[in-house]
Amino acid sequence: MAAIDGLPPLRDVIRDHDLVARKQLGQNFLLDLNLTAKIARAAGNLSETDVLEIGPGPGGLTRGLLAEGARKVLAIEKDPRCIPALEEIAAHYPDRLQIIEGDALEVDVTAHLTPPYRIAANLPYNVGTELLVRWLTPAQWPPQWSTLTLMFQREVAERIVAQPGDRHYGRLAILSQWRATTQIVMSLPPEAFSPAPKVHSAVVRLTALPQPRFPADPGVLSRVVAAGFNQRRKMLRASLKGVAPDIEAKLEAAGIPPTERAERVSIESFCRLARIVAGDTP
Numbered sequence: 001m002a003a004i005d006g007l008p009p010l011r012d013v014i015r016d017h018d019l020v021a022r023k024q025l026g027q028n029f030l031l032d033l034n035l036t037a038k039i040a041r042a043a044g045n046l047s048e049t050d051v052l053e054i055g056p057g058p059g060g061l062t063r064g065l066l067a068e069g070a071r072k073v074l075a076i077e078k079d080p081r082c083i084p085a086l087e088e089i090a091a092h093y094p095d096r097l098q099i100i101e102g103d104a105l106e107v108d109v110t111a112h113l114t115p116p117y118r119i120a121a122n123l124p125y126n127v128g129t130e131l132l133v134r135w136l137t138p139a140q141w142p143p144q145w146s147t148l149t150l151m152f153q154r155e156v157a158e159r160i161v162a163q164p165g166d167r168h169y170g171r172l173a174i175l176s177q178w179r180a181t182t183q184i185v186m187s188l189p190p191e192a193f194s195p196a197p198k199v200h201s202a203v204v205r206l207t208a209l210p211q212p213r214f215p216a217d218p219g220v221l222s223r224v225v226a227a228g229f230n231q232r233r234k235m236l237r238a239s240l241k242g243v244a245p246d247i248e249a250k251l252e253a254a255g256i257p258p259t260e261r262a263e264r265v266s267i268e269s270f271c272r273l274a275r276i277v278a279g280d281t282p
């Protein structure tokens with residue numbers, strides 16, 4: 001493993017700090033610093049921005065982000081055992097790494113970062129999707145972040161980039177692609193991690209669009225899409241019955257055959273339907 005920063009190899013860090021991986025914290029560590037530097041590069045030019053990292057663990061990706069020139073990294077880690085290892089990295093990069101011990105679902109990062117910031121993480125599987133949905137549904141758009149560069153289980157990554165008609169197309173694809181561009185930028189086999197998970201992983205990059213691709217009220221769109229995919233095998237005239245009165249006529253006004261299934265409907269059509277349901281001009 002080539003050194004990227006003069007700090008000890010990650011295997012030594014894990015041994016010295018006794019960081020035996022804990023399944024309940026979704027701990028599958030990346031040990032190859034060349035790989036973590038590659039993920040950091042996929043996050044874009046870091047020199048002018050702050051970076052939020054969730055779940056730094058022993059710090060492989062953190063070191064990649066700092067070596068790639070991140071102005072400042074704010075790292076939130078729930079496992080107290082990892083903090084001393086992260087403090088060694090902070091000492092090596094004075095004033096550039098801030099560590100918060102806590103649950104990423106509860107920490108308010110706004111006071112610590114200058115927007116627009118980037119978010120990069122090898123996410124713990126148990127909270128990954130919930131965090132993504134939160135980042136995609138802020139009170140205001142554009143959001144405080146400019147890009148998300150996130151490692152997920154391969155199947156979750158495929159749900160983010162899926163197109164109408166794809167097996168994985170659903171709420172996550174619509175939520176992601178309505179207001180961001182999405183791309184799988186890297187695929188990783190289980191052996192890239194220690195311990196190796198059962199499934200393949202992939203890094204997805206999402207770049208926030210300045211405004212949504214098509215106008216629609218976020219709440220109404222979310223309601224329509226949730227109902228449509230809740231019973232994805234049903235025709236929309238049945239699955240959307242509870243969403244608004246005269247749903248067949250509204251589907252037709254939106255140019256969607258009432259016999260169509262949600263999995264074949266484009267984001268543009270869902271937005272048109274959401275505008276009609278909200279009583280706006282289509």
Ligand code: SAM
Nearest residue numbers: 025028029030055056057078079103104122124
């Ligand atoms: N970034 C490291 C790497 O790439 O090797 C570790 C990634 S590991 C998949 C996920 C990390 O997230 C673990 O260090 C785990 O302790 C941490 N974690 C789990 N749940 C968390 C939460 N709710 N908030 C913050 N960190 C969490």
